Amino acid sequence: MLQIDRLEVAYGALTVLRDISLTVNNGEIVTVIGANGAGKSTLLKSISGLLPPSGGTIQFDGKEIARTPPHQIVKLGVSQVPEGRQLFAELSVLDNLELGAFSRGGNAAENAKELAHVYDLFPILRERSVQMAGTLSGGEQQMLAIGRALMARPKLLLLDEPSLGLAPMVVRSIFEIIMQLKASDLAILLVEQNARAALSMADRAYVLETGRVVSQGLGKDLLADPQVQRSYLGESIAH
Numbered sequence: 001m002l003q004i005d006r007l008e009v010a011y012g013a014l015t016v017l018r019d020i021s022l023t024v025n026n027g028e029i030v031t032v033i034g035a036n037g038a039g040k041s042t043l044l045k046s047i048s049g050l051l052p053p054s055g056g057t058i059q060f061d062g063k064e065i066a067r068t069p070p071h072q073i074v075k076l077g078v079s080q081v082p083e084g085r086q087l088f089a090e091l092s093v094l095d096n097l098e099l100g101a102f103s104r105g106g107n108a109a110e111n112a113k114e115l116a117h118v119y120d121l122f123p124i125l126r127e128r129s130v131q132m133a134g135t136l137s138g139g140e141q142q143m144l145a146i147g148r149a150l151m152a153r154p155k156l157l158l159l160d161e162p163s164l165g166l167a168p169m170v171v172r173s174i175f176e177i178i179m180q181l182k183a184s185d186l187a188i189l190l191v192e193q194n195a196r197a198a199l200s201m202a203d204r205a206y207v208l209e210t211g212r213v214v215s216q217g218l219g220k221d222l223l224a225d226p227q228v229q230r231s232y233l234g235e236s237i238a239h
């Protein structure tokens with residue numbers, strides 16, 4: 001579904017991703033773990049077209065998208081939930097969700113159906129539909145950010161640090177939702193600093209260190225890998 005080959009991404013003269021090759025297959029959940037500053041957000045932004053790469057290829061469903069503008073990438077079926085949610089704080093929950101649908105286009109009936117689906121997945125959003133997004137709790141805001149991305153009816157969902165800044169109990173419910181989405185056949189590329197949780201959920205995983213893939217394998221194999229344990233599963237990271 002997603003095939004990245006020898007990707008290189010730079011901010012001006014500063015190259016931050018080098019020689020990244022990564023795949024996500026249909027219905028898979030793949031995670032990218034790595035320390036702060038490793039390049040995880042940069043990777044997701046380049047897939048969603050916000051940051052065109054300086055080298056390498058990105059194919060989605062067999063189509064080269066490395067130079068495709070973001071709104072067209074959404075239409076092809078890739079939605080991103082950005083780090084820090086980036087909601088429209090002064091707009092209602094419903095308005096934020098409708099903006100997610102708008103980015104995809106589509107007709108009113110399809111959008112109504114997707115809205116019902118998102119409200120079934122997150123009943124709290126239905127209750128809060130007229131509330132301003134900025135007044136929601138952190139967990140509710142993350143649900144809204146995921147809901148907004150789902151309104152574009154993606155085949156591949158890019159999730160950037162969905163657990164960031166949330167209380168452990170809320171993190172658990174967000175991760176349960178991610179597993180439900182996987183069960184519904186959506187492919188997911190999950191970026192997390194919470195490596196233990198991410199590796200437990202993932203079919204496969206990549207470890208990113210200063211812009212390079214230094215290790216990859218099955219999620220459960222990396223969980224058991226002593227080097228990964230030392231670097232990423234220490235007390236300071238486990239939530």
Ligand SMILES: Nc1ncnc2c1ncn2[C@@H]1O[C@H](COP(=O)(O)OP(=O)(O)O)[C@@H](O)[C@H]1O
Binds near residue numbers: 014034035038043
């Ligand atoms: N807009 C930017 N301009 C210049 N450098 C940036 C910019 N955004 C991120 N970087 C740098 O790129 C590297 C990777 O950042 P990022 O992808 O945000 O890492 P992560 O998401 O893994 O924490 C870091 O060294 C960061 O300082």
Ligand SMILES: [Mg+2]
Binds near residue numbers: 040042
């Ligand atoms: Mg980041």
